[in-house]
Amino acid sequence: MSFCLNGVGLTHANGFAALKELTLKAEKGERIALIGPSGAGKTSLLSVLGTALAPTVGTAEVLDFGQNFRSTVALAKLRSRIGTVHQSPPIPGRQRVVTAVLAGKLGQWPAWKSLASLLYPLDIPGARAALERVDLADKLFARCDQLSGGQLQRVGIARVLYQQPELILADEPVSALDPTLALATIRLLVADAEARGATLVASLHAVDLALGNFTRIVGVRAGQIAFDLPASEVGVPLLHDLYASEGDELPVQAHESHFLPPAAANDAATRAACC
Amino acid sequence: MKPTERDPAARRRLIGGLATLVILWPLFQAAEVKPGVLFDPGNLKVIGNFLAAFLPPETGTEFMGYLAKATLETLAIATAGMALAFLIAVPMAYLATGAGREKATLNPVTRSLLTILRGIPELVWALVFVRVFGLGPAAGVLALGLTYGGMLAKVYAEILESVDAAPARALRHNGASRPLAILYGLIPQASKELASYTVYRWECAIRASVVMGFVGAGGLGQLMDQAMKMLNGGEAATILLAFMVLVFAADGFSGWLRRALDTPPANRASPFGWRSTLFGLAVVSGIVASFAYLEIGLKALLTVEAANSIGEFIAGFFPPDLSADWLAKVGQGIWETLAISVVGTLLAAVAGLLLALPKWRAPFSFLLNTLRSVPELVWATITALAVGLGPFAGALALALHTSGVLGRLYAEALDNAPPAPGQALRLAGAPGGFAFLYGTLPGAAPQLIAYTLYRWEMNIRMAAILGFVGAGGLGQLLYFELSLFHHAQASTVIIAMLLLSIAVDQASAWLRRKMN
Ligand SMILES: Nc1ncnc2c1ncn2[C@@H]1O[C@H](COP(=O)(O)OP(=O)(O)OP(=O)(O)O)[C@@H](O)[C@H]1O
Numbered sequence: 001m002s003f004c005l006n007g008v009g010l011t012h013a014n015g016f017a018a019l020k021e022l023t024l025k026a027e028k029g030e031r032i033a034l035i036g037p038s039g040a041g042k043t044s045l046l047s048v049l050g051t052a053l054a055p056t057v058g059t060a061e062v063l064d065f066g067q068n069f070r071s072t073v074a075l076a077k078l079r080s081r082i083g084t085v086h087q088s089p090p091i092p093g094r095q096r097v098v099t100a101v102l103a104g105k106l107g108q109w110p111a112w113k114s115l116a117s118l119l120y121p122l123d124i125p126g127a128r129a130a131l132e133r134v135d136l137a138d139k140l141f142a143r144c145d146q147l148s149g150g151q152l153q154r155v156g157i158a159r160v161l162y163q164q165p166e167l168i169l170a171d172e173p174v175s176a177l178d179p180t181l182a183l184a185t186i187r188l189l190v191a192d193a194e195a196r197g198a199t200l201v202a203s204l205h206a207v208d209l210a211l212g213n214f215t216r217i218v219g220v221r222a223g224q225i226a227f228d229l230p231a232s233e234v235g236v237p238l239l240h241d242l243y244a245s246e247g248d249e250l251p252v253q254a255h256e257s258h259f260l261p262p263a264a265a266n267d268a269a270t271r272a273a274c275c
Numbered sequence: 276m277k278p279t280e281r282d283p284a285a286r287r288r289l290i291g292g293l294a295t296l297v298i299l300w301p302l303f304q305a306a307e308v309k310p311g312v313l314f315d316p317g318n319l320k321v322i323g324n325f326l327a328a329f330l331p332p333e334t335g336t337e338f339m340g341y342l343a344k345a346t347l348e349t350l351a352i353a354t355a356g357m358a359l360a361f362l363i364a365v366p367m368a369y370l371a372t373g374a375g376r377e378k379a380t381l382n383p384v385t386r387s388l389l390t391i392l393r394g395i396p397e398l399v400w401a402l403v404f405v406r407v408f409g410l411g412p413a414a415g416v417l418a419l420g421l422t423y424g425g426m427l428a429k430v431y432a433e434i435l436e437s438v439d440a441a442p443a444r445a446l447r448h449n450g451a452s453r454p455l456a457i458l459y460g461l462i463p464q465a466s467k468e469l470a471s472y473t474v475y476r477w478e479c480a481i482r483a484s485v486v487m488g489f490v491g492a493g494g495l496g497q498l499m500d501q502a503m504k505m506l507n508g509g510e511a512a513t514i515l516l517a518f519m520v521l522v523f524a525a526d527g528f529s530g531w532l533r534r535a536l537d538t539p540p541a542n543r544a545s546p547f548g549w550r551s552t553l554f555g556l557a558v559v560s561g562i563v564a565s566f567a568y569l570e571i572g573l574k575a576l577l578t579v580e581a582a583n584s585i586g587e588f589i590a591g592f593f594p595p596d597l598s599a600d601w602l603a604k605v606g607q608g609i610w611e612t613l614a615i616s617v618v619g620t621l622l623a624a625v626a627g628l629l630l631a632l633p634k635w636r637a638p639f640s641f642l643l644n645t646l647r648s649v650p651e652l653v654w655a656t657i658t659a660l661a662v663g664l665g666p667f668a669g670a671l672a673l674a675l676h677t678s679g680v681l682g683r684l685y686a687e688a689l690d691n692a693p694p695a696p697g698q699a700l701r702l703a704g705a706p707g708g709f710a711f712l713y714g715t716l717p718g719a720a721p722q723l724i725a726y727t728l729y730r731w732e733m734n735i736r737m738a739a740i741l742g743f744v745g746a747g748g749l750g751q752l753l754y755f756e757l758s759l760f761h762h763a764q765a766s767t768v769i770i771a772m773l774l775l776s777i778a779v780d781q782a783s784a785w786l787r788r789k790m791n
């Protein structure tokens with residue numbers, strides 16, 4: 001088992017219930033896409049999985065670690081096994097790309113190594129390898145405030161690739177990338193998870209990206225799970241239902257009206273890659 | 276992949292690090308840093324006895340009367356000095372700034388005049404004026420007016436240059452004169468910053484007026500000086516407490532004022548409501564009351580007689596003594612002063628950062644506030660007991676006061692640094708300390724460095740005068756020569772102080788550019 005949420009509810013400090021009675025389970029190595037309208041609770045759900053927020057009701061177990069039980073040492077150990085790709089990459093502008101990538105392993109490195117790396121990056125080949133996979137090897141020693149928004153987001157992804165976590169959480173990981181690069185990056189995350197047998201949970205606003213690359217699709221609406229199906233069983237009516245609050249158009253990468261021949265989900269992704 | 280790849284920045288970092296060491300090492304030598312002396316049991320006993328003499332604080336009615344009078348006097352000196360500074364600063368800033376000009380030319384004459392006004396520490400002005408006008412607050416007010424006038428003018432000019440120039444330019448192209456273009460195009464953007472800087476300076480003026488009392492310019496400082504000279508610890512303690520209360524109150528008041536500047540204007544024709552009117556009246560009456568309380572007849576200062584005595588006095592300073600012997604001595608003083616300022620600022624930066632880090636702020640805020648509300652000169656009398664007269668005492672005194680100032684600013688800057696990067700690293704399992712080093716610190720670093728360098732610019736001026744209480748450097752030379760009425764020699768020292776502070780301003784500006 002990779003994680004198991006049981007009747008989880010999350011109420012924010014202002015009293016707003018972002019998640020209600022939510023139950024979701026995943027085995028090791030599964031690749032799940034979260035889709036749903038804005039404000040549905042995708043980020044909230046990922047925050048609970050990432051141990052950033054503790055559920056206010058119900059139980060959450062992540063990588064065999066009951067979250068409701070909290071000891072800081074064990075929690076830090078657990079967290080070093082979880083990698084998160086954030087929507088806006090949380091990287092200081094004045095940091096160099098190499099340092100930002102190496103920071104992915106701060107939870108695993110001994111203290112001396114983390115300290116020494118501030119003076120001289122101790123794993124340059126490792127950082128370069130991760131950056132090569134997102135096509136940014138030439139920026140290894142650049143400063144992050146010299147990168148474009150999309151490049152910075154890819155640095156955030158390289159950091160997670162370098163961290164090699166057992167559970168990858170991604171919150172709209174490609175929102176700053178153009179369609180071609182977005183597809184390539186999603187494929188990269190999926191391939192990385194597949195190769196290492198890691199679990200991947202990604203929230204996406206482009207339905208075609210989700211259907212084309214993930215095996216399991218979880219629709220979230222109003223803090224609850226609307227559906228939880230293999231990609232091949234997710235049809236257009238179901239999607240229109242999910243996005244009812246946002247009008248008739250479904251959010252996609254490629255702006256063609258007939259993007260989704262049911263059951264041939266991969267085509268949408270292919271098309272997205274061509275435009 | 277090349278397995279033997281090197282970090283291209285490593286060589287530069289290494290050279291930078293080595294260069295820093297090579298520069299700092301002799302400076303630490305010159306400051307005679309001997310941490311061992313601090314823990315010498317004999318010295319510890321002396322300090323213990325000294326501090327014990329501070330207890331219990333004096334509370335006799337007669338003394339409290341003096342104290343109240345001195346406190347009022349300090350407030351009045353600060354307020355009157357600020358009023359004078361403002362009068363000097365507004366026209367000077369107008370002349371000096373490139374803002375509102377069609378071609379941004381800077382006026383070199385006013386700029387250099389401002390540099391001279393600012394470059395000579397207020398305490399030196401005070402020392403000089405005391406000799407012209409005799410002991411008393413007039414010297415303090417004039418000294419504050421001149422130095423702060425220079426500082427205000429420079430910063431006003433810079434603020435006006437830093438806001439968007441387009442509105443003023445458009446007005447000028449429509450035929451508006453330069454003053455109107457500034458009033459309508461620039462002041463609305465800059466007013467908040469201008470006002471908040473002025474209030475902040477007033478707060479500094481209170482601190483400065485206390486310090487000037489040490490050379491006989493009235494107020495709490497003079498009382499403190501007397502108490503220390505008579506070795507009356509109890510009185511000194513009460514004065515120090517009164518001073519702390521004053522600083523805290525001024526702090527709170529200026530914070531309140533700056534927040535009040537944020538309230539949007541009411542919906543009516545006049546931008547001035549009853550609150551601003553009341554405030555304006557309070558400021559004006561405060562200034563009038565200050566001059567009246569200090570009994571400074573400006574007329575008395577503007578007589579022919581006074582002008583003559585000033586003229587004679589100033590003439591005594593020319594020509595400066597430029598003999599090789601004396602220059603060598605002054606050079607030694609410059610080096611020592613530089614060392615005091617650098618070592619003091621560095622120690623303060625380290626201590627301030629350590630004190631800014633803890634999450635549970637209350638006790639540390641109190642400690643920082645206490646450190647910064649004791650003036651450097653008072654710290655210097657204590658550190659001189661601890662490590663003996665000399666530059667190390669000066670550096671320590673500077674470090675104690677500055678760590679209070681920097682610690683508070685650092686804590687604020689760290690608080691305002693973007694939290695997301697550190698948070699993200701903690702979520703990836705990084706221990707708190709490393710999440711801070713890799714995530715939070717890089718975001719806050721430019722701010723921290725800027726604060727430290729700005730503070731160094733102030734500290735070089737302070738280091739130049741710590742010698743007045745025997746803490747080495749140029750101050751010691753100046754105090755000595757002035758006491759002996761060796762004006763030609765004193766003049767060389769003052770010129771050296773001026774040049775040194777200009778050089779440090781330049782170095783700090785260069786370093787700030789480099790770090791960005
Ligand atoms: N810190 C917070 N305090 C109060 N309410 C919050 C907080 N964070 C999120 N919410 C609310 O919880 C609900 C779910 O938010 P969440 O960020 O999980 O949505 P989302 O599905 O990620 O949306 P989007 O696609 O726009 O990113 C929203 O209605 C939001 O307003």
Ligand SMILES: [Mg+2]
Nearest residue numbers: 042043044171
């Ligand atoms: Mg979200």
